[in-house]
Amino acid sequence: MIIERVHFQGFGRFQDQTIQFQPGLNVIQAPNESGKSTLLQGIFALMYGGVQEGRRVRREADWYSGYRPWIAQQYGGEIDYTLQNTSYRLVRNLIKGREQEQLWNRLTGEELHHHFSFDQRKERKIIETQLGLSGELFQRTAYIASYSDTGSLSYKQEKKWQLKLTEKLNSLLDQGDEVELTSVLGYLDEQLNEMGKTENAKQKPFGMLIEKQQKLSEELEKEQETQAECLQTRVDLQKLWREKEQLEQEYQVLSVQHQRISIALQCKAEWYRLDKINAALEEWEVANRKQIALQDKIYQLEEKKKLLEPPFRMQMEDLEECNGLHYQHQTFEKRIAQLEHQIHEEEQMSPPTLPWWKPVYPFLTYIALFLTGSSLFYSTILGFVLGTTTFFLYTVSKVIQEWNRKHYNQSRLWSIQTNRKLLEQYQLEHKVCKERLEWWQQRVGTNDPSIIRKWWDQTQQVEKIEWELDSLTREQPILKKGEGKYLRQKWEDGKRELITKYKGAFCDITDKQVDSESLVLSRETVHKSMQLNSMQIGEKQNSLQELESRLKEIEQLHMEWERVSSELERVKEEKEAIRVAQEVLQEAYRSRQGNVAPILQQISSSWIRTVTNKRYDCLFADFTGDGLSARIPETGRKEKIDQLSTGTLMQMVFALKMSIVQYISSESNQQLPILLDDCFVYYDSDRLASILPLIGKLSQTHQILLCTCHTREMEQLNQLRQTYHAVSLIS
Known part of the structure; x- marks a missing residue:
């Protein structure tokens, strides 16, 4: 092939x-x-x-x-x-x-x-x-691919596959006799039935393992929330311990400031009022900057709109109509010219005619006249009969010729009339098309499709700009005139009055001191927070103990899932090996019902000797315990294949595949x-x-x-x- x-x-x-x-x-x-x-x-x-x-x-x-x-x-x-x-x-x-x-x-x-x-x-x-x-x-x-480091799993699977396939083929090489495949295939099929061929076989080991793995996976997915909850509980507990230390320190500070807390609360109330004014001022400044930016953008879009505004705004329907009119105009001109030429040719044509004295069939007529004249010398009746025949030949042919000429003229006249009616219809439609194009010319000054197309593109861009302008206009904030100046003045006056009012009451009240949380919380509030914190720590510790006990159960579930998955993988590999063995044996049985061992042994040995530079000459499969091994020709010693280097193993696999390809090609006579x-x-x-x-x-x-x-x-x-x-x- x-x-x-x-x-x-x-x-x-x-x-x-x-x-x-x-x-x-x-x-x-x-x-x-x-x-x-x-x-x-x-x-x-x-x-x-x-x-x-x-x-x-x-x-x-x-x-x-x-x-x-x-x-x-x-x-x-x-x-x-x-x-x-x-x-x-x-x-x-x-x-x-x-x-x-x-x-x-x-x-x-x-x-x-x-x-x-x-x-x-x-x-x-x-x-x-x-x-x-x-x-x-x-x-x-x-089909031979490479083995990469990132694909180590597929490499192991491929290696297992090659070893199993090699063992099946080398069992033929070692036996050297014909194998009765029917009983072997039946035995393999029984093994597949015992394990379960599909996942739906719930009573078989394969189906039971699939079902059990699914149930364990569902339980583990549910328990993942428990792991996340346990981790979050530990984080919350550490946070509560840190919060408790902070509250204890703050309680000591507030105990010293207990006498000054009332003044601080009054100051905080008035400062909160100033904060509202400051927040309103900041909102006004943000809105003012946004309004300026939007106005600049609106101005740029309006300038761009002026540059792109077409003389006339066009829609898709206008563009399609203009293109259709031009196409119809050109089509009607071609059809009208073709019909006029056809009518002119038909009018010039006329059927060929002969003079009245010239017969249609001259040769036959002259022979008949000659025979008539000759027969008069022998018999008058014969001359009369021949003369009548000559006259009939001349007259009938003339009548048929005249009838054909009249029929031809009638057909030609009918064709001319039909073409004239069609010509009038095309001329009328052509006139309507021209009037519509002239209307376009009068309306917009042109009927050129390329110009209409350009105007349509500009119309699309202008409409898009108008949509953006409308969106920007709706986004513009509404600001009262002089509102910013009023808020700024009110903020500065209130701040100055507050500092002057509370200066000397306890130390010097600055902006930073007024914002400090030490003046916000009272000693009673901190004490209640400490009690609440202690209760939360106790609850979290109890919850953590329960979650840790559940985590131990999750670990046991995970171990059970790994055991079931390992068992399921083993069953899958065994099923795959049985299925591949069936396919290989069936293919061998179909391709050649006989002893293939000598040919395959010779081909594989030749390849192995060449690719390994005669270091090894063939493979042996020993099923008594030694497994697959390669023979060294100089000493005859067999070396286990798992002791070979990765490069040599790749050479062995490549040689084995090439020998199988050559064997299959030689047996099927298809390369x-x-x-x-x-x-x-x-x-x-x-x-x-x-x-x-x-x-x-x-x-x-x-x-x-x-x-x-x-x-x-x-x-x-x-x-x-x-x-x-x-x-x-x-x-």
């Missing part, structure tokens, strides 16, 4: 964009966040759609919402590919509820999607049928395309130099799309003189 072109109507960052590919090695070099992963995910989506596989109920794929366009209304595109010397075009609409897939033969234009029947979920499975490979198996084998998404980003130069020649050799039989954010791959390919095609993401 060779992918030739993809066109995204809407997918992620790609909007109405086309990208071309060539057979062999295609290198897409671009920086991070430029759309490389989006491109490969889009190719996979156009091939297999946006619905999860292996589920009875239709459900969106995990990547579906992440790549849906925010702005564009379309989600999907089309992909051109060649398979078994036939060119196809597959068009997909990925919008939920409106999913659609159409397949055409690009050479003949024949619709082919009707040849693929719907399955139970109303899906046609076009690519699955053509390649004989499901989307998930394609993604796990021919799968290989999608590589920055899978060499963590390879050092030596590992990359060992893998690129294999990639080049593999590109001779497979199409490879290599995405990278570095230039070193292209540099080493150039050094190796390896042929490749550079693909740009900019259309």
Whole structure:
């Protein structure tokens, strides 16, 4: 299979964009966040759609919402590919509820999607049928992505997946005999039934764990308020203790000032009256500044309005009418000219006529006359019969010719009359149109649509300015004349009288002393506040004890939730492993009912020897306890795979996937395309130099799309003189 072109109507960052590919090695070099992963995910989506596989109920794929366009209304595109010397075009609409897939033969234009029947979920499975490979198996084998530090969770899941898949495949390698898959698949299906296939199986372990996790999650969400309440209670308690210390200090101060508190209260009352005057003065100053600012803005808008005011204000109806009149005027002129020309041509035309003495069929007539004259020498009756026939031939043809001429003249006259009536109608409508345009000319001085359009734009701007002026006018505060001067004078006089009145009563009363809270609160008020504070502290302490006891219960709930979640994750992983094992075994059973161990062992061993520079030659799966291991050819010693470095493990996974791709391609006689998404980003130069020649050799039989954010791959390919095609993401 060779992918030739993809066109995204809407997918992620790609909007109405086309990208071309060539057979062999295609290198897409671009920086991070430029759309490389989006491109490969889009190719996979156009091939297999946006619905999860292996589920009875239709459900969106995990990547579906992440790549849906925010702005564009379309989600999907089309992909051109060649398979078994036939060119196809597959068009997909990925919008939920409106999913659609159409397949055409690009050479003949024949619709082919009707040849693929719907399955139970109303899906046609076009690519699955053509390649004989499901989307998930394609993604796990021919679609290889990189592992990043930020995606450690997905890396662990992928590693578990690869190990489980490797164990299933290596079980074939170690046995070397044909496996009876029917009993194995039945056993796996029984295991799935025992665990519960769906969340609705409440009596099965899987459904029970789901239900229990949901209940615990709901209880924990409710108890989150308890945690927040406990924290807030501790904060309030600390605040109350600090408030108690402040009240005790203030009580001591007020005890000393008890004799002067009455004078301070009187002073406070009069000062409160001055505060009202000061507040009114501040409000007046704010309103005055706002009025000045609004007046400046109104003046600027009025000046702008004067500059933009058009000679005549136009509405949208006026603009549409003027454009329509000009279009009608031009249309009627063209139609009138065409009709006048047609009438003139029809009037000039006349049917061809022959003189009365010239026969319609001269050759037949002359032969008949000759035969008539000749027969008179032999028989008078024969001459009479031939003469009558000659006369009949001449007369009938003349009559038919005359009737055709009259019929032609009548048709021509009817056509001329019809065209004249239509011409008069067009002329009348044209006259009305011209009168309307002249009325426009007299009304506003012009009927030019461009000028009317300019006036309409200016009218819109002026109306917007008028709306702003109206809003600003309503926002202007109403101020009384001389009010500010009166309030300022009253404030200054009252302040001066207050300081003069209370000066010497107790120390020197200044503005700061008059505003102090020590003159506001009395000793009795502070004492009551201290009692209330003590009561609040006791209540908060009791409430805190209750909340702390509830927090212990929440910790136990959280531990139970973690235990249930861990158990549920284990069950999910076990279900996923069983499902994948079923799919792999079914795919192997369909593709080849026989012993695949020798071929797959040979292919994988060749790849492993090459990518590891002959340090390892093959993988072994020992299920007695040692697990998966790699063999060193020089010594024959087996090294556990969990003791290998991350780079070597990545090489092993890559080699295993490439061997599976080669095996599937050789068995199905269909060369799968290989999608590589920055899978060499963590390879050092030596590992990359060992893998690129294999990639080049593999590109001779497979199409490879290599995405990278570095230039070193292209540099080493150039050094190796390896042929490749550079693909740009900019259309």
